[in-house]
Amino acid sequence: MAENTIIIGAYWGDEGKGKIVDLIAADADWVARFNGGDNAGHTIVAEGKKTILHILPSGAVRGKNVAIGPDVFVNPEALLKDLQSVKDYKGRIVVDERAHVILPYHLTLDDGGKLGTTKRGIGPAAEDRASRTRDITFSDLISEKFREKLHEVLKEKEPVLRNTGISNMADYENEVSRTCSEYASRMKPLIGNAGLELHNAIQRGEKVILEGAQAALLDIVHGTRPYVTSSNTTAGGAFANLGLNPMHFKVVGVAKAYPTRVGEGPFPTELKNELGRRIQEDGHEFGATTGRPRKAGMPDFVALRYSARINSFDEIAVTKLDVLAGKEFTAAVKYEKERETTENFPFMLEGWQPVYGKTYYFESFTEAEAERMCKEGYTSLPAGMRDYLEDMAAAIKTPISMVSLSPKREVTLTKGVLEATAKFAK
Numbered sequence: 001m002a003e004n005t006i007i008i009g010a011y012w013g014d015e016g017k018g019k020i021v022d023l024i025a026a027d028a029d030w031v032a033r034f035n036g037g038d039n040a041g042h043t044i045v046a047e048g049k050k051t052i053l054h055i056l057p058s059g060a061v062r063g064k065n066v067a068i069g070p071d072v073f074v075n076p077e078a079l080l081k082d083l084q085s086v087k088d089y090k091g092r093i094v095v096d097e098r099a100h101v102i103l104p105y106h107l108t109l110d111d112g113g114k115l116g117t118t119k120r121g122i123g124p125a126a127e128d129r130a131s132r133t134r135d136i137t138f139s140d141l142i143s144e145k146f147r148e149k150l151h152e153v154l155k156e157k158e159p160v161l162r163n164t165g166i167s168n169m170a171d172y173e174n175e176v177s178r179t180c181s182e183y184a185s186r187m188k189p190l191i192g193n194a195g196l197e198l199h200n201a202i203q204r205g206e207k208v209i210l211e212g213a214q215a216a217l218l219d220i221v222h223g224t225r226p227y228v229t230s231s232n233t234t235a236g237g238a239f240a241n242l243g244l245n246p247m248h249f250k251v252v253g254v255a256k257a258y259p260t261r262v263g264e265g266p267f268p269t270e271l272k273n274e275l276g277r278r279i280q281e282d283g284h285e286f287g288a289t290t291g292r293p294r295k296a297g298m299p300d301f302v303a304l305r306y307s308a309r310i311n312s313f314d315e316i317a318v319t320k321l322d323v324l325a326g327k328e329f330t331a332a333v334k335y336e337k338e339r340e341t342t343e344n345f346p347f348m349l350e351g352w353q354p355v356y357g358k359t360y361y362f363e364s365f366t367e368a369e370a371e372r373m374c375k376e377g378y379t380s381l382p383a384g385m386r387d388y389l390e391d392m393a394a395a396i397k398t399p400i401s402m403v404s405l406s407p408k409r410e411v412t413l414t415k416g417v418l419e420a421t422a423k424f425a426k
C-alpha cells in the first residue's frame, strides 16, 4: 500500500513545513489541506518559477490532485486568486461542501484583537459555525435557497454589522449576495466531498498527503488557549474532520530546530536577548505576507514531547538546523513552579519556568559542506549537532527521519538518520 502521510507543525507554526511537504509529496497523487484558512500562506519555487499560494495546498503547483477539507475556512477571493496562479494546472481540485465560506463581514469583524490574529476572518467565521444558524457552507453557497439563507443570516447578524458602520442593511445584503453569486458560479465545479474523494483514492492504492496548517500548539482544543487558531491543527482532528482512518497514515511532525511564535500568547522559552535576535535574523523569521517579526525561543523538549503525544508522531523532521550553527544553545527539559517540577507541558503556563539541560554547539558550515553531509549521511554531522538530535529523539521518544540544513530542497539529510536516532527514541 502507498505510504499516506500527514504532516503537522510541532510548535506554534512557521516550522518550514512547505519544504518537507514538497519532499514527501513528490510522488503523491493527492495533497489535501484539512484546517485553517488563508491565514497560512506559502511560497513555492518549482522549475524556476515562484508561486505564492494562500489556500490551495502546495501540491497544486506540482500538478497533484488537491482537496480542501471541511474544517478549512475558505475565502473564495483567496482561492480564486490561487487558481489564477496555477492557470495551467491539470489536476483535480475538490473543495468540501461542508467547508465554511469566509464572507466580507468576517474580515471586517476580525481586527486582530487581543489574540493578535492574522485578520483573515477565520475567528468570526468559526463563531458563526458554532452558532449553527449564522454560518454559510459551500453547500449553502451553491444552493438554490442561498438568497433566503443569506437573508436569515444577515438578520441575525444585523446588530453586530450595524456596529461596524453598516447603515443600510438592504443595500448591504444585495452587495453580499452579488459577490456570493459570482463566487458560486466560479466555484461550483470544484465543490464536492473531499473526505470521500480521499477515501476512494486510498482504496485505489493512491498516495495521499495531508498538509497541516499552523501547528499543534495552536490547536483550538490542545493549544495554548486562548491564544490559538479556530480549527483543529492536530493529526486526530484531521482524521476526524475528513472522516479518514488514522491507521492508513504515517504521522510526521515538523519541528523547527528552535521554536518561534507570532501574535500573542505564552512562549516559555522565548529569548529576549542577542541570541534571540540573531536566530530571528539568520532564520529570516518575519511573516511572509504581514512582515510581522516572529519571536524566537530556545528549543523546548517539554513542548515537543507534548506535541508528539497529542499527535502520535511516528517520526520528526527537523528544519532550519543550519540557523543554530555557530551559536551556543540549550533546550528546556522540564518546567518548574515554586518547588514543583513537571516534564508534562502544563495547560495553564502562568508561573511555570523552563529548566534547561546541557549546552550544545556546532560550527557554521557552508552550503557545499551541507550538501556533502547530506550525501555522506548522519555520521558525517558535527558531534554537537548529533548530540542535540539524539537528545531530542530521547526526550520525545520519537525518531528523527529528516534534517533540513538549508532552504534548498536537495539539502535535506535522510541517509542514516532514522536508524541512528531510533536507538535513542525507545
Ligand code: IMP
Residues within 6 Å of the ligand: 012, 013, 014, 039, 040, 041, 115, 116, 117, 118, 119, 120, 122, 123, 213, 214, 218, 227, 228, 229, 230, 262, 263, 264, 265
Ligand atoms: P487566526 O488563525 O488568524 O485567528 O489567529 C490566531 C492565532 O494563530 C494568532 O496568534 C496567529 O498569529 C496564529 N496563527 C495563525 N496562522 C498562523 C500561521 O500560519 N503561523 C503562525 N501562527 C499563526
